Structure formats: structure tokens, C-alpha cells
Amino acid sequence: MRGAREWLAEFVETGIHEYLPHLSVDCSIFGFHGGELKILLVRWKGLERWCLPGGYVGREETVDDAAARVLEERTGLRQIYLRQHRAFGATARGESVLREILANLGVAAPPDLWIFHRVVTVGYLALVDFAEVEPKPDHLSAEVRWWSVLDHPPLLFDHDEILADALAALRNGLDRGTIGRNLLPEKFTMSELQQLYEAVLGRSLDRRNFQRKMLALGVVERLAERRRGVPHRAPHLYRFVPSPSDPADANGSS
Amino acid sequence: MRGAREWLAEFVETGIHEYLPHLSVDCSIFGFHGGELKILLVRWKGLERWCLPGGYVGREETVDDAAARVLEERTGLRQIYLRQHRAFGATARGESVLREILANLGVAAPPDLWIFHRVVTVGYLALVDFAEVEPKPDHLSAEVRWWSVLDHPPLLFDHDEILADALAALRNGLDRGTIGRNLLPEKFTMSELQQLYEAVLGRSLDRRNFQRKMLALGVVERLAERRRGVPHRAPHLYRFVPSPSDPADANGSS
Numbered sequence: 001m002r003g004a005r006e007w008l009a010e011f012v013e014t015g016i017h018e019y020l021p022h023l024s025v026d027c028s029i030f031g032f033h034g035g036e037l038k039i040l041l042v043r044w045k046g047l048e049r050w051c052l053p054g055g056y057v058g059r060e061e062t063v064d065d066a067a068a069r070v071l072e073e074r075t076g077l078r079q080i081y082l083r084q085h086r087a088f089g090a091t092a093r094g095e096s097v098l099r100e101i102l103a104n105l106g107v108a109a110p111p112d113l114w115i116f117h118r119v120v121t122v123g124y125l126a127l128v129d130f131a132e133v134e135p136k137p138d139h140l141s142a143e144v145r146w147w148s149v150l151d152h153p154p155l156l157f158d159h160d161e162i163l164a165d166a167l168a169a170l171r172n173g174l175d176r177g178t179i180g181r182n183l184l185p186e187k188f189t190m191s192e193l194q195q196l197y198e199a200v201l202g203r204s205l206d207r208r209n210f211q212r213k214m215l216a217l218g219v220v221e222r223l224a225e226r227r228r229g230v231p232h233r234a235p236h237l238y239r240f241v242p243s244p245s246d247p248a249d250a251n252g253s254s
Numbered sequence: 255m256r257g258a259r260e261w262l263a264e265f266v267e268t269g270i271h272e273y274l275p276h277l278s279v280d281c282s283i284f285g286f287h288g289g290e291l292k293i294l295l296v297r298w299k300g301l302e303r304w305c306l307p308g309g310y311v312g313r314e315e316t317v318d319d320a321a322a323r324v325l326e327e328r329t330g331l332r333q334i335y336l337r338q339h340r341a342f343g344a345t346a347r348g349e350s351v352l353r354e355i356l357a358n359l360g361v362a363a364p365p366d367l368w369i370f371h372r373v374v375t376v377g378y379l380a381l382v383d384f385a386e387v388e389p390k391p392d393h394l395s396a397e398v399r400w401w402s403v404l405d406h407p408p409l410l411f412d413h414d415e416i417l418a419d420a421l422a423a424l425r426n427g428l429d430r431g432t433i434g435r436n437l438l439p440e441k442f443t444m445s446e447l448q449q450l451y452e453a454v455l456g457r458s459l460d461r462r463n464f465q466r467k468m469l470a471l472g473v474v475e476r477l478a479e480r481r482r483g484v485p486h487r488a489p490h491l492y493r494f495v496p497s498p499s500d501p502a503d504a505n506g507s508s
Binding site for chain 1: 274275276277311313314315316317318320338340341342343344345372374376470
């Protein structure tokens with residue numbers, strides 16, 4: 001197995017034939033565990049700082065496929081909920097860090113190497129089953145691991161901004177049920193649902209208002225079944241209604 | 255004033271120094287008029303077909319600024335509601351049409367000119383005040399005009415897909431009030447609001463359910479004031495509540 005230096009030296013030579021210049025993807029990969037929302041971060045060899053997993057877009061690869069590839073490379077998971085939240089197109093996004101990595105690893109590169117130029121990145125958010133993920137460092141990563149979204153180190157490039165936007169998109173998706181459908185089992189109690197919402201929103205919610213709101217939005221429905229094997233009163237089970245309703249139009253077309 | 259051919263001939267020579275390769279923006283510019291949702295389309299010189307207004311991203315320009323520039327070039331409007339909905343990153347998006355335009359206008363270009371290569375585009379949607387817009391053809395456009403979103407010609411490239419996605423994003427924004435805030439006057443009647451929603455959704459809604467839903471979502475509030483100068487019963491006026499509420503959390507934090 002080759003090391004990071006050999007891999008990078010070859011990349012410096014041939015990468016431009018394989019990848020599009022000026023374009024990358026970065027993935028905010030979220031998991032839910034122990035009542036906390038987690039984010040998967042990478043630390044590159046030659047640097048002490050962390051960032052979102054990302055990569056360039058292959059010349060023969062769609063941008064969506066590039067994001068799916070990055071997700072699979074870092075988590076081993078395929079066919080996972082993955083969607084764009086935004087493209088980040090500032091004129092300088094911290095590309096000079098790449099010079100630092102190459103220098104720290106002792107890889108020579110021409111001063112105008114394509115990867116030092118401006119890169120626009122497309123941000124994707126993924127929701128994965130925490131239990132199924134084995135974070136995998138690759139040839140360039142020193143470490144890959146889960147961090148709490150409420151407590152992680154400051155990120156390289158503009159990745160703090162990208163993560164904040166992914167989190168906002170995740171929160172916006174809450175009332176459509178998308179998040180719950182991907183992060184909860186098929187049947188769940190109202191308090192499990194509330195715990196997920198609190199983890200995503202990063203604050204606590206009033207139990208009674210939460211329940212009323214969820215039922216009013218028409219996103220979840222109560223089942224006849226109750227949770228078994230719990231002491232005292234067994235709580236009701238709920239599920240997401242099969243097709244997402246349009247809040248502007250519940251029972252509304254004429 | 256120079257014609258399209260002269261402009262293009264210079265662009266073929268020098269464009270790559272001014273713009274990033276492989277990247278563009280396309281704008282779905284929506285207006286609301288006569289109870290109909292309209293979309294601004296462009297027909298290029300040298301072609302019979304229509305497309306969304308778009309352009310390349312300047313090397314010293316953010317992607318958001320590129321979209322704002324395209325919006326201003328085509329409508330004369332600045333500081334308008336404009337947001338990304340999605341990046342479109344297929345490996346071939348119909349770039350060969352550009353060869354056809356150059357050939358039709360008699361402009362010579364090397365076969366591997368950068369604009370014939372793969373281009374990833376970032377889609378933006380804009381909401382503009384129909385009354386304030388003067389569609390302006392530029393050096394490359396033969397015509398720029400409003401079309402009904404329900405009745406427009408098939409579009410070039412993958413622009414039918416881009417427009418469908420912009421429209422879906424617009425519909426998703428309905429229950430947050432973003433659309434209405436940008437397309438309606440400050441005070442409006444419930445039936446004016448319903449007319450807008452029907453135009454955006456492309457179907458009719460039940461009046462009573464619509465009113466109940468709008469008030470339940472907490473997006474609009476009824477004013478003491480009524481519409482003046484109308485015969486019979488003067489209808490109530492409404493306005494959007496000052497800050498958008500979070501549907502997952504109405505009165506909900508503890």
C-alpha cells in the first residue's frame with residue numbers, strides 16, 4: 001500500500017486529466033446516536049485541523065455521483081439519503097491550505113497547480129444509520145470520526161459555513177418528515193421523535209405542544225399498537241404517513 | 255453597437271481569461287401577473303429555441319454575484335429575492351448547441367473551445383415584481399419575454415428539468431411565506447393570497463380549507479383593516495407575520 005506522499009505526487013502529475021478543475025463536492029454526513037446529532041469529520045495527513053469529507057468531480061462522473069462516491073469511500077454506505085443543499089461559490093475559499101498539505105508531506109508541486117486555483121464546491125447532506133457506519137481513513141486521511149454537531153473543532157476552508165448551511169437545510173426538512181424517515185425506525189414513540197427533533201434543532205421542546213404540532217402537520221400518524229416490554233403505561237407507537245402531505249393543501253383541492 | 259457575431263468572435267478568443275471553465279449559472283425568473291405565474295425566457299440569435307437566462311461565472315466574481323448580474327442584465331432589477339435551488343451536474347447537458355449557434359452566426363471556433371466542454375450549472379430562482387421588469391435582449395439574445403409556466407415552448411439544454419426543479423423549490427417555499435412576501439403587496443385579501451397559491455401550485459384549492467390552513471400555519475395574520483372601495487361586504491386584509499415561524503416549534507420551546 002502506497003503512502004500519502006506517493007499518492008499525492010502522482011495526483012499532482014495526472015489529476016487534471018481525471019478531474020474537472022474549479023469544482024468539488026463536500027458532504028455533511030449526519031448520524032443520530034445516544035440522543036445526539038453527529039457529524040462525520042476528516043483530518044488530513046500533514047494537518048492538525050479537521051474538515052468535511054469531500055473530493056473533486058471526475059470528468060466522466062456526474063456531480064451527484066461524485067458525492068455518492070465520497071460518501072461510500074468514507075462510510076462504506078451506498079444508496080443512502082443524500083441531497084444537495086447549496087453550492088459555495090466565494091472567490092477564495094481557503095485553497096492555500098492545499099499548499100500547506102503538500103509542503104508538510106514533502107510533495108513538490110508547480111506554484112500554479114490547478115488545485116491551488118479557485119474551487120466552487122457543491123454541498124451535499126447525507127443521513128446515515130450511525131450503527132452501520134465504519135468511518136474509513138483513506139490514503140490522505142489521518143483520522144475519520146464522528147463528532148457532536150454541538151461540539152466539534154473549527155473546520156478548514158469555509159466548512160464551518162457549509163456545515164451550518166447543511167444543518168439549516170436539515171432543520172427545514174424536519175416538518176416534512178424527511179429527516180425522521182431516514183433517521184428513525186419504522187415505528188417509534190412520540191418521545192423518540194421529540195428526542196430526534198431536539199437533537200437536530202439543538203434545543204428542548206415542550207412535550208404537549210410538540211405532539212399537537214406533529215399531529216396537526218399530518219406528517220405522523222398514531223398506530224393502534226403500543227410499545228411492548230416497558231414498565232408502567234406502554235406508550236403509543238407512531239409512523240410517518242406513507243406519502244408526504246403538502247401543508248398548503250391538506251384536504252384542500254376542490 | 256456591435257452585433258452578435260463580433261461579440262462572439264471576441265468571446266471565443268478571450269473568454270477563458272475572463273470566466274471559469276466548466277461552470278455557469280441559470281436563472282428561473284418568476285413573476286406573477288393576471289393571476290398567472292410567469293417565467294422569463296430568452297431566445298438566442300441563431301436559434302429558434304428558448305432557454306433560461308444564464309451565463310458563465312467571472313474569475314473574480316462569486317457564483318451568487320454571477321446570478322445577480324444575469325438577473326440585472328435581463329430585467330434591470332437589483333437586490334431582488336434570488337436564491338439557489340440546485341446545481342445541475344450531468345456529464346453532458348447539451349453543450350453541443352453552442353456549436354450550432356456559432357456555426358449559424360458564422361463565427362469560427364477551434365473544435366475543442368472551452369465552452370463546448372462539459373458545464374455544471376448552478377440554478378437560481380428569482381421572484382420579481384412583474385410591473386417593474388423591462389425584459390432586455392442583449393447582444394446574444396434575439397428575444398426576451400414572459401411566458402406562462404403552464405404554457406411555454408420546450409427549452410434548450412436541460413432547462414426544462416432546471417425549471418421544473420425551480421418550480422418545485424418555489425412550491426416548497428409556499429408554506430414559509432417566502433413566496434408571498436416577495437410577490438404580494440404588504441396587505442392583501444385571503445382571496446388574493448389564494449390566487450397566488452393556486453398560480454404557483456397550478457391547481458385550484460378549496461377556499462375554506464385554504465383559509466384555515468394559512469391561519470393554522472401562523473404565516474399570515476388578519477388585520478383590523480378591511481379592503482376599501484369594493485362593493486358589498488368589504489373583505490378583511492391580512493399580512494405576513496413579521497418573522498417566519500418554525501413549524502416544528504410554534505409556542506414550543508420550554
